[in-house]
Amino acid sequence: MNWYGWLRLGSQKENNKDRDPGKRGAFFLRAVVGAVIIALMFCGYTWAQKSVVVLVDGNEKAVRTFSGTVGSLLKAQKISLLEKDEVIPAPETPLQEGMVVTVNRAVDFNLVVDGSASPARTRGRTVGDILFEFGINLGPEDEVSPGVEEPVLPGMQVQVARVRTVTEESEVPINYETKKQYTVKLEEGATRVVREGQDGTERQTWQVVYRDGNEVSRQLVSREVITPPVDRQILVGSGMVVSRGGENIRYSDVRQMVASGYTYTGYNTASGVPPHYGVMAVDTSVIPFGTRVYVEGYGYATARDRGGAIRGNRIDLFFESESEARRWGLRTVKVYFFE
Template structure:
């Protein structure tokens, strides 16, 4: 006799659950119980009292709370956040034991940079972060006032000064020196140029510092003499005695001057005495009044008068009459300033 294929499977259990399925069912039940227990534990923890620190605009308080999230905490404390206010941690973060929650209210500040002033509300803690919000990026050399680490205050004015340095090379003249050599063959006060001086050239490297496009400082970094200067050499007379009219004349200096002549004008001299032969009008800046002189071609004289046209190395000599003054005319003479 043949068995029908509709018979009971070879490995089946009569009227019961397969052992393997039973084990799987038991495992699933255990996992379910674990999840439920964990949820109950978590729920219990979440509802337990937690000690937290709440800081609002720098004012700090310690609280006990059973709320679940930072947002719930703010709501229970009646704290409403404006559009630009900040809270750390995020409102969705769970409240944990010992947590520190910081609320920063946005305050108005101004940021000036690149010729523009921006007004903004910010809850940034420092100037550095406020600049980041304003999308202002200071360069390495730029000046930020107040400093980047300064704490933000209401109505704070923040300024970024753009600093630019430009290197420049220039050529500048180097002045020559004057070398004086004594010459006993020349009278004291006389000077003879032996060699003309010549300026040199120096290459200089300067760094120009600009603040917001305006030059505020320049610093010379280096210099190099390209062409050295040539000294001017002059011979200076040391002779202090000459013979004139059979007499030795000692003098402190000699001045080559343009000499003219004048006669009576009806006025006293600037020295307060009537004019006479032997009176000379001078520029007091060159020859002080009261100085004794010897004028070549005229003789001894004293500086007692002045004149509006007598300026610099000029001397006006008094003559007895107009005819003598005309004969004198205008000439160059050596004037000896006597000791």
């Protein structure tokens, strides 16, 4: 006989009070049955409810729940999962008494690669973890900011700059220059082109650094002249005049030179003429033979001789006697050139 049968029996006995003297026993039985049912319901309620711990980003919360799985527990607790959030154990795992459910939130950050920025999420602990997670391989010159060992922080920006250094060659023109040569053979201010100029060509080698495709620096490594330029030469009528000894001397050039004195040696000059006042020994790589000048303090002189000690910006002037040469000594003078 089931519990329902017992209850009906008790009810019939209650209605037949005159015939069933044990009505008090029936009331007791009904009370016992009700208590048993209530106890069973309470035990079932207690058995179905579980005590678990929910741990979200280190914040712990004790929960009693009827949820059957980890996923339904999170839903009941209104814990939403976003992209790349991690749940341990997995949401489909059956919930058990005493279980610890851990939710590790991913971190929002901004990722800049090749000059392009985009929002992203990660559970990586370091910048290096982010690079690995997103499959970003670094070249030997690439730059990462912050460094790969830096910790990941919410809202941070991770920037990867692609850097490459290349060698580039180019051919560029070399502009010719215009050289002026003053002459007393032309009227003052008049000009005459002796030779037209022509640009040359130079090969330049550059070391160029690009960052994310944009040039950031350029350094000249070497240069090689392929075709030298040809300077333009013009003659200009000299307007330069100096007054010496009551005479106005029109000259084409003036230089500061070191002048010494010498006298007879018993030999003719290097040009073959006998030495005489007005003969000047020169370095012919600087002043050609036959060049006529005016030497301050000496007078007119012509390049007719050369000497072993006469090199560069120096001249040696002839005097008729040794005493005159000694008195002249060694001095710096202005030398006026007529051509």
